[in-house]
Amino acid sequence: MAGHVDTASSTAAERPPALSLGPIGWMRANLFNTWYNAILTVLIGWAILMIVPPLFRWAIVNAAGFDATSPQCRQATGACWAFVNEKMRFILFGTFPYAEQWRPLLATAIIVATLAAAANRRFWKPWFVAVSLGALALFGVLMWGGVLGMTYVENSLWGGLPLTLILSVIGLSVAFPFSILLALGRRSTMPAIKAICVAYIELIRGVPLVSLLFMASVMLPLFLPTGVNIDKLLRALVAFILFEAAYMAEAIRGGLQAMPKGQYEAADALGLNYWQAMRKIILPQALAISIPPLVNTFISTFKDTSLVIIIGLYDLLGTAKAALSDPAWRGFYREAYLFIGVIYWCFCFSMSKYSRWLEQDLNRGHKR
Amino acid sequence: MKAGILAAAAAAFTFAVAGGAQAGATLDAIKAKGFVQCGVNAGLPGFASPDSAGNWTGLDVDYCRAVAVALFNDPQKVKFTPLSAQQRFPAIQSGEVDLLSRNTTWTLTRDTSVGLNFAPVTYYDGQGFMVAKKLGVKSAKELNGATVCVQSGTTTELNLADYFRSNNMSYNPVVIENNDEVNAAFFAGRCDVLTTDASQLASTRASVAPKPDDYVILPEIISKEPLAPAVRHGDDAWYDIVKWVVYATIQAEESGITSKNVDEHLNSKNPEIQRLLGVSAGMGKALGVDEKWAYNIVKKVGNYSEIFERNVGMSTPLKLERGLNGLWTKGGLQYAMPVR
Numbered sequence: 032m033a034g035h036v037d038t039a040s041s042t043a044a045e046r047p048p049a050l051s052l053g054p055i056g057w058m059r060a061n062l063f064n065t066w067y068n069a070i071l072t073v074l075i076g077w078a079i080l081m082i083v084p085p086l087f088r089w090a091i092v093n094a095a096g097f098d099a100t101s102p103q104c105r106q107a108t109g110a111c112w113a114f115v116n117e118k119m120r121f122i123l124f125g126t127f128p129y130a131e132q133w134r135p136l137l138a139t140a141i142i143v144a145t146l147a148a149a150a151n152r153r154f155w156k157p158w159f160v161a162v163s164l165g166a167l168a169l170f171g172v173l174m175w176g177g178v179l180g181m182t183y184v185e186n187s188l189w190g191g192l193p194l195t196l197i198l199s200v201i202g203l204s205v206a207f208p209f210s211i212l213l214a215l216g217r218r219s220t221m222p223a224i225k226a227i228c229v230a231y232i233e234l235i236r237g238v239p240l241v242s243l244l245f246m247a248s249v250m251l252p253l254f255l256p257t258g259v260n261i262d263k264l265l266r267a268l269v270a271f272i273l274f275e276a277a278y279m280a281e282a283i284r285g286g287l288q289a290m291p292k293g294q295y296e297a298a299d300a301l302g303l304n305y306w307q308a309m310r311k312i313i314l315p316q317a318l319a320i321s322i323p324p325l326v327n328t329f330i331s332t333f334k335d336t337s338l339v340i341i342i343g344l345y346d347l348l349g350t351a352k353a354a355l356s357d358p359a360w361r362g363f364y365r366e367a368y369l370f371i372g373v374i375y376w377c378f379c380f381s382m383s384k385y386s387r388w389l390e391q392d393l394n395r396g397h398k399r
Numbered sequence: 400m401k402a403g404i405l406a407a408a409a410a411a412f413t414f415a416v417a418g419g420a421q422a423g424a425t426l427d428a429i430k431a432k433g434f435v436q437c438g439v440n441a442g443l444p445g446f447a448s449p450d451s452a453g454n455w456t457g458l459d460v461d462y463c464r465a466v467a468v469a470l471f472n473d474p475q476k477v478k479f480t481p482l483s484a485q486q487r488f489p490a491i492q493s494g495e496v497d498l499l500s501r502n503t504t505w506t507l508t509r510d511t512s513v514g515l516n517f518a519p520v521t522y523y524d525g526q527g528f529m530v531a532k533k534l535g536v537k538s539a540k541e542l543n544g545a546t547v548c549v550q551s552g553t554t555t556e557l558n559l560a561d562y563f564r565s566n567n568m569s570y571n572p573v574v575i576e577n578n579d580e581v582n583a584a585f586f587a588g589r590c591d592v593l594t595t596d597a598s599q600l601a602s603t604r605a606s607v608a609p610k611p612d613d614y615v616i617l618p619e620i621i622s623k624e625p626l627a628p629a630v631r632h633g634d635d636a637w638y639d640i641v642k643w644v645v646y647a648t649i650q651a652e653e654s655g656i657t658s659k660n661v662d663e664h665l666n667s668k669n670p671e672i673q674r675l676l677g678v679s680a681g682m683g684k685a686l687g688v689d690e691k692w693a694y695n696i697v698k699k700v701g702n703y704s705e706i707f708e709r710n711v712g713m714s715t716p717l718k719l720e721r722g723l724n725g726l727w728t729k730g731g732l733q734y735a736m737p738v739r
Contacts, residue, residue, distance in 0.1 A: 101716075121453055124453075187478070249485065249486055250489075252489055252494075255493065340483075341485070343441055343480060343482050343483055343486055345441075352441070352442055353448060354449075354451075356448035357444065358448070358711075358716045359716050361444055361602075361606045361716070362582070362606065362607040
């Protein structure tokens with residue numbers, strides 16, 4: 032032990048300079064390592080100082096209480112979270128009958144739980160498809176009702192979070208198989224199939240989603256005889272499926288094209304026919320490569336569902352806007368948008384986090 | 400399902416017996432399905448908005464309910480379809496909704512080429528200006544060179560341009576798409592003047608302005624915006640019912656009949672009131688509805704004044720005065736045709 036005493040009492044010259052260690056050292060290495068980083072650090076620090084304290088004062092210090100009335104809220108200089116408290120159930124569930132709102136709550140919980148389970152690779156088995164379909168059926172039973180003593184609620188009364196979820200979940204899960212077929216079709220050597228797929232993809236990708244929704248909701252009824260009405264929700268869903276299928280097809284085509292030719296040749300050499308080769312060799316790898324662009328599409332679809340507001344469906348954004356039109360609670364749009372912004376963020380952020388994990392998990396074999 | 404069809408058939412049969420008038424396709428379909436499909440604004444304070452429990456309220460909404468009461472004696476026999484501004488005409492043309500009660504301005508082209516029939520005006524509106532009191536402006540004629548906050552893509556924007564041009568004045572428009580943001584920009588002082596429909600100005604001042612007394616609405620009204628419910632061409636019997644539902648609420652106010660005292664008026668000796676409330680029969684039969692139609696409307700929805708005050712009047716956050724919407728006997732424009 033005696034031999035080591037001198038390390039503790041090393042001379043000042045031997046110790047590392049204080050400026051390269053500890054928090055100061057970390058800041059020098061990460062925040063002020065070049066002159067432009069130093070400027071950026073100062074600018075961002077200044078921006079944080081400008082934004083965060085007023086935001087904190089607005090959102091917390093000066094905010095009116097959760098049970099405040101609307102006139103009390105108008106007196107307060109800060110946020111009015113009482114608005115969110117008052118309108119929470121309307122924003123989440125829309126015009127669904129008030130006394131029965133446990134049903135959309137439960138239905139939403141079922142969908143979220145199924146999605147969470149589907150995220151786990153242990154459940155990637157054929158039987159899970161049946162479980163998912165069962166969950167969807169349960170969702171339908173809870174939302175529509177009409178059985179087991181639940182009153183019938185037509186889907187024009189659905190709104191808020193369950194509507195946003197069902198539009199994105201059904202939209203994406205129906206569009207996904209279509210998009211695989213479209214991507215394969217676009218790479219096909221058969222000219223007719225290739226031409227059809229290319230025409231479809233380019234046509235749909237050439238128009239904005241808003242115009243498809245308008246077609247579905249404004250033009251289509253004029254072509255139908257008077258009195259014949261296709262359900263509004265169904266029309267919106269079909270528009271979503273058509274749109275997302277084209278976009279996902281392009282993401283998957285990217286994955287297909289990234290596969291080395293040797294993989295195709297190896298499949299041929301094994302004597303596999305086209306569908307066997309695709310199913311067992313090409314698609315599993317191509318889809319793994321396509322995860323980032325696919326998740327990109329998923330996230331944008333989830334947010335695009337808010338466009339249904341233009342065809343008069345109350346998704347999450349629609350219910351927030353409608354809640355703001357209550358004469359007693361006008362003008363609290365900051366609180367309303369912040370509230371639904373947080374909900375959107377939770378969903379989108381978990382999707383993006385999950386995709387990064389999945390990407391790494393599936394690419395263990397050949398990490399780049 | 401079977402019971403539903405039977406009930407619908409029974410209802411249709413009852414009405415076929417009760418209603419003597421020649422009914423058109425729309426009216427038949429409404430009676431068969433047992434409810435009125437009503438297109439409303441997806442959210443306009445005071446006119447159509449869902450409350451915290453998701454129930455529709457508002458002046459436009461109450462007229463949907465009044466029509467349902469006339470047909471089915473039940474204000475709940477109506478289903479609402481929230482419609483955007485672009486969607487509303489295709490929705491009524493295609494039959495997706497039976498009645499469009501969505502703050503729609505009655506114009507010649509809409510009455511003709513769009514294929515609508517307008518019921519009487521339920522709300523007379525017009526475009527106005529609001530300024531900060533400290534500017535000391537007393538008239539819109541003094542607004543030369545002002546900065547004006549206006550919502551984009553509306554007739555408001557066009558009327559504004561017309562008004563300033565015809566008065567040889569210049570202005571700087573601050574054009575914003577979202578109504579909330581237009582208001583926010585005005586109250587933040589980005590512009591001198593806020594322009595939109597006068598009813599909206601009044602309600603914005605009452606419920607959004609930080610200090611309502613700091614703002615004045617100028618007396619000039621520069622456009623006519625008569626808002627009326629509408630049905631599509633092709634079913635006159637249905638059009639008649641909607642039309643007379645509106646007149647019934649106005650006539651009830653003029654005769655002093657409210658939802659509170661309507662039962663007392665059943666004993667009235669006034670023949671006008673007797674005809675309206677169905678004490679002396681004939682009016683309901685002529686319209687093809689129950690003789691008690693107007694009694695039911697006043698009892699369950701209210702007269703025009705009650706509908707107005709409940710949704711947009713002085714006791715609501717919107718604090719709108721009757722103004723042009725007063726009865727003709729009180730200097731307003733609301734005038735019901737004689738019920739006889």
